[in-house]
Amino acid sequence: MVSRKGIIFQLRRITGTARILFKNRMAIVGVILLLGFVFMALAAPLLTSYNPYETVSGVEAQPDWVMNFPDGFYLSKNIVVVSDPLFNSPASIQAWTATASPSVLSTIQISYAKGTASTADSAGSLQITHTGNDSGVIQLSQQFQFPYHGPPKRFIASMSYLLSQTQPVHIRLFVVGANGEVFNLINANDTLAGLWRPSPSFSLDSNGVDIASALGSRTTGLTPPQLVFSDRGTYYYGVELTFYGSQQINIDNFQLNTYGTAWGLMGTDYAGSDVYTQVVYGARISLLVGLTAAAIGIGLGLIVGLLAGFLGKLVDEVLMRFTDMMLVIPSLPLLIVLVAVLGARIWNLIIIIGFLGWMGFARIVRSQVLTLRERPYIEAAKASGAGTGRIIYRHIFPNIVSLTYVNLALTVPAAILSESALAFLGLSDPTVNSWGHMFENVNISGSLSHLPPPWWWVLPPGFSIALVSLSFILIGYALDEIFNPKLRRRQ
Amino acid sequence: MTLRSFLIKRIAYTILLVFFVIVLNWVIFEAMPGVSGQLYSVLGVPNRLGPGEYQKQLALYGLDKPYWVRFYDYVRNMLTFQFGYSYKDNQAVTTELITTGRLVNTLVLLGTSTVISIIIGILLGILVSRRRGSSTDSFWVTTSLTTFSLPTFFMGILLIFLFAFALGWFPPGGAYPNGWDNAALQLKPGFLVEILVRAQYLFLPALTLTLFSYGGFLLLTRATMMEALSEDYILTARAKGLSERAILMKHAFKNASLPIITSSALAFGTILSGAIITETIFNWPGMGKWLFDAVQYKDFPVMQAMFFIIALSVIAANFISDILYGIVDPRIKYE
Numbered sequence: 001m002v003s004r005k006g007i008i009f010q011l012r013r014i015t016g017t018a019r020i021l022f023k024n025r026m027a028i029v030g031v032i033l034l035l036g037f038v039f040m041a042l043a044a045p046l047l048t049s050y051n052p053y054e055t056v057s058g059v060e061a062q063p064d065w066v067m068n069f070p071d072g073f074y075l076s077k078n079i080v081v082v083s084d085p086l087f088n089s090p091a092s093i094q095a096w097t098a099t100a101s102p103s104v105l106s107t108i109q110i111s112y113a114k115g116t117a118s119t120a121d122s123a124g125s126l127q128i129t130h131t132g133n134d135s136g137v138i139q140l141s142q143q144f145q146f147p148y149h150g151p152p153k154r155f156i157a158s159m160s161y162l163l164s165q166t167q168p169v170h171i172r173l174f175v176v177g178a179n180g181e182v183f184n185l186i187n188a189n190d191t192l193a194g195l196w197r198p199s200p201s202f203s204l205d206s207n208g209v210d211i212a213s214a215l216g217s218r219t220t221g222l223t224p225p226q227l228v229f230s231d232r233g234t235y236y237y238g239v240e241l242t243f244y245g246s247q248q249i250n251i252d253n254f255q256l257n258t259y260g261t262a263w264g265l266m267g268t269d270y271a272g273s274d275v276y277t278q279v280v281y282g283a284r285i286s287l288l289v290g291l292t293a294a295a296i297g298i299g300l301g302l303i304v305g306l307l308a309g310f311l312g313k314l315v316d317e318v319l320m321r322f323t324d325m326m327l328v329i330p331s332l333p334l335l336i337v338l339v340a341v342l343g344a345r346i347w348n349l350i351i352i353i354g355f356l357g358w359m360g361f362a363r364i365v366r367s368q369v370l371t372l373r374e375r376p377y378i379e380a381a382k383a384s385g386a387g388t389g390r391i392i393y394r395h396i397f398p399n400i401v402s403l404t405y406v407n408l409a410l411t412v413p414a415a416i417l418s419e420s421a422l423a424f425l426g427l428s429d430p431t432v433n434s435w436g437h438m439f440e441n442v443n444i445s446g447s448l449s450h451l452p453p454p455w456w457w458v459l460p461p462g463f464s465i466a467l468v469s470l471s472f473i474l475i476g477y478a479l480d481e482i483f484n485p486k487l488r489r490r491q
Numbered sequence: 492m493t494l495r496s497f498l499i500k501r502i503a504y505t506i507l508l509v510f511f512v513i514v515l516n517w518v519i520f521e522a523m524p525g526v527s528g529q530l531y532s533v534l535g536v537p538n539r540l541g542p543g544e545y546q547k548q549l550a551l552y553g554l555d556k557p558y559w560v561r562f563y564d565y566v567r568n569m570l571t572f573q574f575g576y577s578y579k580d581n582q583a584v585t586t587e588l589i590t591t592g593r594l595v596n597t598l599v600l601l602g603t604s605t606v607i608s609i610i611i612g613i614l615l616g617i618l619v620s621r622r623r624g625s626s627t628d629s630f631w632v633t634t635s636l637t638t639f640s641l642p643t644f645f646m647g648i649l650l651i652f653l654f655a656f657a658l659g660w661f662p663p664g665g666a667y668p669n670g671w672d673n674a675a676l677q678l679k680p681g682f683l684v685e686i687l688v689r690a691q692y693l694f695l696p697a698l699t700l701t702l703f704s705y706g707g708f709l710l711l712t713r714a715t716m717m718e719a720l721s722e723d724y725i726l727t728a729r730a731k732g733l734s735e736r737a738i739l740m741k742h743a744f745k746n747a748s749l750p751i752i753t754s755s756a757l758a759f760g761t762i763l764s765g766a767i768i769t770e771t772i773f774n775w776p777g778m779g780k781w782l783f784d785a786v787q788y789k790d791f792p793v794m795q796a797m798f799f800i801i802a803l804s805v806i807a808a809n810f811i812s813d814i815l816y817g818i819v820d821p822r823i824k825y826e
Binding site: 331341417421424425427 | 507508511512515519636637639640642644645648649651652656663757760763764765767768771782783786787789791794795798801802805806809
């Protein structure tokens with residue numbers, strides 16, 4: 001059992017080691033880097049409010065700080081035109097400007113309908129009541145500024161309406177451009193009452209066919225966002241309703257979003273997801289894989305090395321021959337075929353990487369044990385009747401602990417690099433977001449050949465992998481220098 | 492130990508290694524549940540295939556024979572390089588390996604970058620070991636540690652950004668321009684131009700692989716040289732008034748070269764791993780890219796063959812380094 005004295009001794013030993021460690025400049029850099037990444041991994045949900053695969057902006061949007069440079073002149077940010085699209089508060093209808101034709105001005109009423117809503121999370125809707133048999137037109141619109149020199153990557157418009165009577169109504173959903181051109185997104189008659197149409201989950205996406213055919217953008221050679229947002233200036237978004245008799249219409253889920261070409265700190269990837277979020281969450285996977293796989297490898301190496309070194313003879317011969325053979329087999333091809341055959345779930349990866357990372361350490365432990373077991377104090381322990389287990393645990397193991405620290409620090413980067421290399425080759429858990437997986441996406445999406453090439457998407461995960469590995473290597477070398485007197489510089 | 496008994500021992504060990512790889516390859520692809528499990532899950536639904544058809548399919552894949560017969564057949568196939576047919580394009584793997592030039596492509600890429608990185612690594616290592624603690628020393632140690640810990644795919648992509656897209660000096664991928672492999676188009680230029688164009692295509696992948704591997708050689712040379720330079724016989728040589736060059740090359744490096752030779756063979760395995768990734772980034776039609784494609788298509792015969800050949804080449808590199816070691820080390824040569 002570990003006594004109190006033993007714990008105090010170990011503590012003193014660790015603090016002593018730490019004190020020497022912090023005299024080394026490289027080690028300080030390594031520890032600071034590592035703490036940064038550990039913080040990133042633990043505090044990921046606090047550091048970002050998105051999830052790694054959520055679409056937050058246009059595809060391959062550049063970081064928004066690029067807009068301060070000449071290259072970013074044509075970039076645009078996201079715009080949310082309607083502040084309360086679900087009409088959750090009565091005040092929300094004030095945002096809409098209504099203009100009606102004179103004939104119906106007196107017979108039309110706009111009000112807030114609490115409880116009449118298209119979806120469960122909406123509290124109410126905008127209600128337009130028209131009484132009398134005259135026909136007339138009413139327009140509801142909101143003015144917004146599009147202050148950017150370039151078009152957005154994509155826009156999404158939505159509106160749901162509910163007719164109360166089977167009386168025909170003409171519905172026109174429109175955007176009026178800065179130069180006065182009118183773009184109709186919906187332009188149709190409807191008579192179907194008692195049903196929210198289009199379905200509230202449906203939205204008009206500029207990437208979809210509906211908008212392209214509504215705008216006739218196919219023939220112009222421009223994408224819908226380029227066609228609509230061709231200039232900076234004042235835009236209008238709204239709906240025009242033409243009544244032919246008495247009718248009541250509720251409008252809900254009324255929104256226009258533009259997805260820009262500039263977003264956040266690190267831009268977005270090929271699916272419009274936030275790169276910064278992916279980098280932050282990727283730290284979890286890298287550290288998890290690196291630390292657990294390295295711990296498995298070091299544990300196995302320790303066991304094999306101790307057994308081979310201490311038991312000697314046939315056991316030693318067999319184990320070391322096996323170790324040598326495993327050392328010769330190139331590791332990445334072996335990892336690739338193993339993961340390809342066994343499947344790329346995250347724990348599979350960790351176990352496979354761990355089980356292929358013990359050979360070097362086993363040899364180091366064995367050679368250390370071979371010199372240790374000839375020491376007089378081992379002889380003394382043997383003579384006083386100590387068993388093999390006790391000798392290994394009490395006399396040999398404490399002398400190897402320092403080796404374990406050093407090799408753990410140097411095995412972690414190898415495991416991290418293995419994981420990212422496998423992920424880059426497409427052998428990663430698709431449900432898990434890792435830095436290597438980001439590179440796989442870069443590679444398979446073909447974005448490298450786009451202009452500009454997505455440097456904002458490549459550099460952050462690349463430097464993250466490099467810096468995490470570097471931090472462990474720096475700490476490992478510093479520890480090595482502490483524990484290995486031969487390497488210590490002469491003062 | 493004489494050179495002869497040393498060689499016999501190494502040959503025996505190499506044969507053992509080859510056998511080990513064959514068994515390992517069998518365990519991974521035949522004995523583990525992944526591959527044959529998938530096969531059985533397709534074949535093993537009796538309602539889908541009639542009972543007679545089921546037996547026929549089993550016989551087709553050789554699954555009706557007992558384990559030991561299958562193992563024997565398998566070993567024979569491996570030793571005669573009969574890897575079966577690719578699931579993807581139904582070609583014999585060995586034939587395809589040679590006719591599509593994959594073998595040559597990989598050898599060219601690997602050979603170029605290994606030789607260059609060994610030369611650069613050793614020369615810089617010697618240079619740096621002489622000036623231990625100087626700013627040159629810390630610069631090269633930091634640089635090689637950085638290139639060492641930068642993932643290969645990251646370095647490759649950075650080089651593509653810089654040299655292929657920003658500067659436009661080198662093509663971003665492939666081993667030759669489109670259409671060269673189509674004889675009907677007659678796009679191939681004269682021999683000299685062909686060599687130059689191919690060199691242009693080779694440059695970026697070879698640079699990536701060199702940057703990936705020189706750091707290991709540099710750090711290793713530096714460490715062994717520093718150890719050799721701290722020995723007493725160097726002091727003696729200095730006392731004798733030998734030139735610094737003679738001390739470095741004749742006394743220190745000759746002794747430091749033994750560990751470099753042994754670990755060069757192990758480093759070759761690492762470089763091969765880097766080559767798989769480099770070939771994937773640069774779309775270099777070699778064996779590594781083939782292994783990558785095979786993984787995407789679950790093309791198990793190709794994966795098995797590629798793993799076997801890659802492992803064999805590392806074993807061969809080890810064997811060569813063993814022989815070199817035997818020749819260089821006087822303790823083995825003269826007894």
